[in-house]
Amino acid sequence: MVRFRNITIGTKAAFVAAAAVVAATSPLNATGLSALTRDSGNSLVRIGEGPKTLAPFASVVFCMQHRDQCANTGGPSIMVLDKKRKSQLISVNNSINHTIRPVNDKPGADVWSMDVTAGDCEDFALTKRKKLMQLGWSSESLKIAVAITNNGEGHAVLIAKTSEGDLVLDNRFNVIKDWRKTDLRWVMAQTGDNPKYWAKVKANVEEPQLVSAREGVSETAEINQSDADGEQQPNITVTFAHFQ
Known part of the structure; x- marks a missing residue:
């Protein structure tokens, strides 16, 4: 049993049952990119970066x-999510999900x-x-985030x-x-300019898009390569400390 501040984190068995229900009732067991979220087709809604907060202690040790x-x-x-980058996301996500065996600390x-x-999970x-x-993605474009599931x-x-x-x-799903289309309640994430520091997740941030950037993009677009079962999520421990 692990705790995230005052929120009790349950056992791995509970996740197995939940994942089975989700996989049976939704397209989450498909492999690829799910529907993209836009407001009225005119803007992207990005995860917002709020005030700085204490980093998970284990991340401090990791960074050292x-x-x-x-x-x-x-x-x-x-x-820019072109065909090559989409393929990289799908390939890396699927490969790691099936290479690492989920085991709790x-x-x-x-x-x-x-x-x-x-x-x-981390x-x-x-x-x-x-x-x-290693495939050329920038450090600023990739953030580790911590959240709470349903x-x-x-x-x-x-x-x-x-x-x-x-x-x-x-790692629970391929x-x-x-x-905004996950079952997660966002808590905090690495800051964009410095992965050593973390910030709370704030309200949605809308980003206007050029028409050319929206061409061919549909709110219901989905890219699938093959069917695969959702992966269960092991528990995590979250302890907080300032990064020095």
Whole structure:
């Protein structure tokens, strides 16, 4: 049993049942990019960056051990989601979801790691971020975020900031969804300009789009490659500390 501040985080078994229900009643077991979210077709709605907040302690330790992964390496804060980038997102998300075996950290020992054979949600997210950066994605366009699921589970995911919205790579599912179309209640995320620091998630931020950027994009557009079952989400421990 793990706790996220005053919110109890349940067991892995609860997630298995929940994932089974979702997979049976929705298209989340498909592989690819789900419907993109826009307001009246004229703007993207991005996840907002609020005031700075305490970083998860395990992320502080991770950044001390992997400074290259917590540095701003330059490049665009928003990646153009062309055919090549879409393929990279889908490939990396699917590959890591099936390569890492979901296993919880031992009680009281929350460790954030990459390139593991077994790990919990933040290990999936960190590994995906590293792989995408190796493929040319900028550090500013890739954020680790912490949220709460409808089941009260603490959960970490990777958010890719793209020209078609802020997309969530979640180890529970192979589908990649717009951040507003998940079952998550957002708590905080890495800041855009410095991955060592974190900020609270605030209200939606609308970003006007040029007509040329909207051509061919539909609110119900979906890109699928194959069918796959949703992956369960192991528990996480979230402890807070200032990064020095």
